[in-house]
Amino acid sequence: MDLPLLDWLKKYTFPLEQSYSSLNFAEKIYPIVVNHLLSCGTTTAVYFATIHLEASEFLAKIVQLKGQRGFIGKVNMDRKDPEISETYGETTESSVKNTEKFVEYVLNLKHESTDKSCLVTPIITPRFAISCSSELLNSLGEIAEKYNIPIQSHLSENTEEIATVSKLFPHLANYTSVYDHHNLLNHRTIMAHGVHLSPQERKLLKERNVGISHCPNSNFTLCSGVCNVRQLLDEGIKVGLGTDISGGFSKSILDSIRNASIASRTIYMSSKTSDKDFPPLTLSELTYLATMGGAQLVNLENVIGNFTVGKEFDALLIDPEAERSPIHIVDELDTIHRIFEKFMFLGDERNIKAVFVKGCKVSGTDITNLETNKYDEKLLAKFYINYN
Numbered sequence: 001m002d003l004p005l006l007d008w009l010k011k012y013t014f015p016l017e018q019s020y021s022s023l024n025f026a027e028k029i030y031p032i033v034v035n036h037l038l039s040c041g042t043t044t045a046v047y048f049a050t051i052h053l054e055a056s057e058f059l060a061k062i063v064q065l066k067g068q069r070g071f072i073g074k075v076n077m078d079r080k081d082p083e084i085s086e087t088y089g090e091t092t093e094s095s096v097k098n099t100e101k102f103v104e105y106v107l108n109l110k111h112e113s114t115d116k117s118c119l120v121t122p123i124i125t126p127r128f129a130i131s132c133s134s135e136l137l138n139s140l141g142e143i144a145e146k147y148n149i150p151i152q153s154h155l156s157e158n159t160e161e162i163a164t165v166s167k168l169f170p171h172l173a174n175y176t177s178v179y180d181h182h183n184l185l186n187h188r189t190i191m192a193h194g195v196h197l198s199p200q201e202r203k204l205l206k207e208r209n210v211g212i213s214h215c216p217n218s219n220f221t222l223c224s225g226v227c228n229v230r231q232l233l234d235e236g237i238k239v240g241l242g243t244d245i246s247g248g249f250s251k252s253i254l255d256s257i258r259n260a261s262i263a264s265r266t267i268y269m270s271s272k273t274s275d276k277d278f279p280p281l282t283l284s285e286l287t288y289l290a291t292m293g294g295a296q297l298v299n300l301e302n303v304i305g306n307f308t309v310g311k312e313f314d315a316l317l318i319d320p321e322a323e324r325s326p327i328h329i330v331d332e333l334d335t336i337h338r339i340f341e342k343f344m345f346l347g348d349e350r351n352i353k354a355v356f357v358k359g360c361k362v363s364g365t366d367i368t369n370l371e372t373n374k375y376d377e378k379l380l381a382k383f384y385i386n387y388n
């Protein structure tokens with residue numbers, strides 16, 4: 001938590017990621033990561049693995065075995081810039097070759113899966129423009145097109161990063177154009193952050209129908225800046241929420257919801273006196289970002305994201321009165337709406353009794369003895385309608 005993005009990557013992130021050259025290390029850590037995410041209610045996750053083929057394949061396998069919906073990216077980085085990293089990286093040739101191998105491995109997991117329950121998809125993952133050569137970015141665009149698969153990267157997170165990108169790609173208009181120039185922007189692209197986008201960049205993102213993963217905890221922790229989500233939404237850009245572990249220190253989307261709320265209030269306070277203000281995100285909007293917003297980013301808005309009849313059942317069973325619950329319910333005062341709000345701002349894993357993905361319980365405690373009629377079903381239905 002002591003350094004800005006580029007120094008943080010060099011000092012902490014790249015050395016840690018290098019540990020995943022050992023499959024043993026990946027086998028020890030990844031199952032814990034996936035378990036943690038499921039227990040805090042992440043039914044769909046988009047992962048940046050590392051540059052290592054075997055470890056990335058292992059992550060995909062674990063996500064599949066544990067029943068999570070997952071978009072898994074083998075990270076690509078062939079530019080060993082002494083300012084950023086002299087040791088952690090790959091050659092262009094091995095990056096391209098291993099990416100194709102990885103994509104085929106993950107697609108085969110789907111084909112081999114007998115019960116059709118494999119919910120894992122490969123995602124093309126150039127780390128960011130700074131760590132990739134033009135040749136590599138071009139090849140990654142071609143692979144994404146060949147296999148018709150999504151793309152993710154980082155965009156416009158920190159001002160020093162933006163300046164470095166413009167030095168490396170002086171002939172291109174801005175950071176967003178670098179990805180566009182290499183055919184990496186389309187409706188299946190997710191860009192993390194987008195904190196410092198210019199109006200021209202936002203226009204391009206909208207035209208290409210790219211989604212932004214808003215990771216406010218990370219943006220605060222690395223002092224990257226505050227993303228104006230209201231402005232992105234007003235301009236018709238898709239936004240979902242991310243944790244950006246470990247740029248952000250929390251693994252929970254509930255934390256991301258809370259930090260998104262604070263970020264939007266920060267923007268509001270500094271915009272109030274100017275010509276255009278940006279009102280804070282409401283609870284409904286925050287709920288949307290954490291559910292349908294995310295579903296839109298991964299192009300699954302017709303499959304998951306809310307409880308419309310016909311969609312697949314990805315859901316959390318919340319017990320606001322669980323043992324050691326951080327929420328206190330006052331029967332005389334707390335409507336279902338207030339209980340929901342308390343959960344969103346105060347709740348945690350102790351309240352998440354069970355997690356379902358495509359109708360299967362993938363995490364949680366025994367729910368056979370639940371008091372199912374504790375909350376009036378009509379109230380729950382009304383509540384659901386209000387939030388959709």
Ligand SMILES: Nc1nc2[nH]cnc2c(=O)[nH]1
Binds near residue numbers: 244
């Ligand atoms: N937050 C964050 N930004 C990045 N930009 C390039 N790599 C990273 C990363 O690992 N985390």
